[in-house]
Amino acid sequence: MTEKSETDRRTLLKLAGFGVGMAAAPFAAAAQDTHAGHQMAMPAANAAQSPGGAVSPGYIFLNPDEAAFVEAFVDTLIPQDEYSDKGTDLGVAIFIDRQLDSGWGNGDRMYLQGPFQEGTPEQGYQLKLTPNQLVRVGIADVNDHLRASNGGASFDTLEEADRITFVTALEAGKIELPSVPVRTFFNTLFQLAMDGFFADPIYGGNRGKASWKMLGYPGVGEMYADKIAEWRNRPYRVDEPLSIQDLS
């Protein structure tokens, strides 16, 4: 955290009437923040319902706290700029929610029998947690960490610059989390956000095929047997990439 943003946030918290000294304050703050986060989430969730969206609005797996975290996380990773809308507007948070609620999220094809031990870095994932448990526990860990170190602010209430600083620290493994290895948590959520940005829109992310348009990917319906030679070293582009939904 920079000194400036630290001051800014304290100012903000004071203005919002949150005390730092009372034992109950972090929890009260969390509840308030959650509410705000949830309300902020609504436009993104609703957006998934608009024409071209494949997924119904609203969260299935994530509770309001977790949804607020995930929304802030994907918007930090995928900010709005001249290349695309931000992550939540592209359905990435909804995508993550649906993936966490899926068989994959429940670890249905993982080996989850014990005994469990940490192992060496070369032995891969050794936690007892399914992907959705890992994300759930990790989010709580992160918010607890922030509350302890920042006087009541959950991740989603941080300003953009502080969120970037914090995610950078998460990625680098510079933060110690009590329940989950920080890099494992980060990498799981990072991969989910990436998948939500790039996967076929049928899963609820990549709304409007935004990332495909950004990159100039023609979609999943193209056949290139008669094009690969003709377009050698020339940019092949289509006006509208085709998704599974477009072709179904």
Place this chain on the structure above:
Amino acid sequence: MATKLPAVDVVIVGSGWTGGIVAKELAPTGLKVVMFERGRPQDTVPDFAGPQAHDALKYSRRLHMVQDLSQETITFRNSMDQVALPIRQHGFYWPGTNVGGSGAHWSGLTWRWSEWEHKMRSGTIGKYGKSLIPEDMNLQDWPISYDELEPYYDRFEKVCGISGKAGNLKGRKVAGGNPFEAPRQNEYPTPPMTASHVMTLFDKATANLGYHPFPIPTANCSQDYVNPDGIALGQCHYCGHCTAFGCEANAKASPHFLMLPLARKNPNFQLRTNATVVKINLDSDGKRATGVTYVDARGREIEQPADLVVLGAFVTGNVHLMLHSGIGKPYDPKTNTGVIGRNYAFQGGGGARLLLDSNTFTNPFMGSGALGSWIDDFNGDNYDFAKAGYIGGGGISIGSNSGDPLTYHPTMPGQPRWGKGWKKAMVDAYHHVAGVSHQGAVMSYRQNYFDLDPTYRDAFGRPMLRLTFDWQPNEQKLMAAHSAVCQRIAEEITGRKEGGAGMPRSFGHFNSGFYQTTHNTGGVVFGDDPKTSALNKYCQSWDVPNLFVLGSCVFPQNAGRNPTGPVGALAFWAADAITKKYLKRPGALV
């Protein structure tokens, strides 16, 4: 108590390439054949029909054609002094499941291994003497030469419609092909695929450097083709959804449509899906297989007696069944004796990423699993590896395989992975990045082996297969040297120094936690000596002669090439031995 079914003539474990080939070759005999597949049924129609067939999240990320680890997985450790732990999430290799096995989701690079790669031990000693071979390296010859296998390579290529260009026809060098390849009797059945732009850049650069580029032989068919069995393959769409996917065009050769329809011409052939073979049963003196026990979709344990058992599961599945069933002496690394689990090898790799200028367009989404150019100048014994200080070689290549952004959204090293500046870095790179990569041989060592895990059990209650493996100095040197060659080629393509872009796939210890390749070898190797091999030259068990074991588990060490060519050729070779020799006089063939 397991239900016991009426006996059949032959049981085949696995519906992939090797099991499929044996089932097809056995069809004219009319024998009662039962094939077991642990996964579900799948076929081109309806399972690989577009657009769902191009669902990258389902296939590339969630790996729906790869084995279910909740049912079967292995434990892993780098060395014998560690505790092995389960591969809980899909890691360094992707063994197939469902009908067609790994043969349905593979990429399609189809090699003949070189003459030296069939006799690495005697070939190395003959050229360099014994001193080059480290004490802990279990370097072994194949019991069958390239010349003996050549007609079977030819059969496999014709059945699959392999697209390529011969470089050596009956000893005569042919322009455009691989000048290092062993003599072939016939040209490839279909011409090479259409080259992508990055292939033309690689071809030019490697030729400038004095190397010999040629198109990779592919099982992604370059044109419509009808194989000798009368089965039609379609022309590859170059759609870029090959590896980990099924092919909607039947352009990618796969046993599910090339073998099983012919196996089914035998009215006595039956395929049982969702049926996991958990054990090979033996008679009381352990010298004869009496059949197998399997678990069906409802979890019932059923015994299927048979006169002949053919193992055609993935490497790890075959080795596991041998160890769990108590067939052959388990390998003991301390004494370097025993045979089941011996001589495991993986494959090395690495490469260099290069950024072309902004006026160069790669169209990365136009490609196929095997589309690429290759050089063999540093493969096998085509170069003086002894001078470089190690044994073995590797192929160096450029590919146009998949541009689906879910798995392909590269940025150059040093660029952000997310947030501000990240999307620009991706947009700058997507149409202009290429990668030169290498795939390196791995020798077999005393300390790299399979056995049964003392702690962990699979969903069927069996002790898991345990893998102990680490990179050895020989392979570390090879990977570093070949990464440097990749970098040199990358620099020749771009015309500038690509600082730090070339790197081996792995530094230090082998890491099981991320995907590298599915090319595992060894564990049930074939050879001429029952002391150092589990199988004779016909892939028949020395200990239990009515058991044949197929696949790359029979290779005594790995090469710098993909294994499916010799896997297919050896399956035809073994099937010939079964139909022409074994069935006439059941018993040991050697």
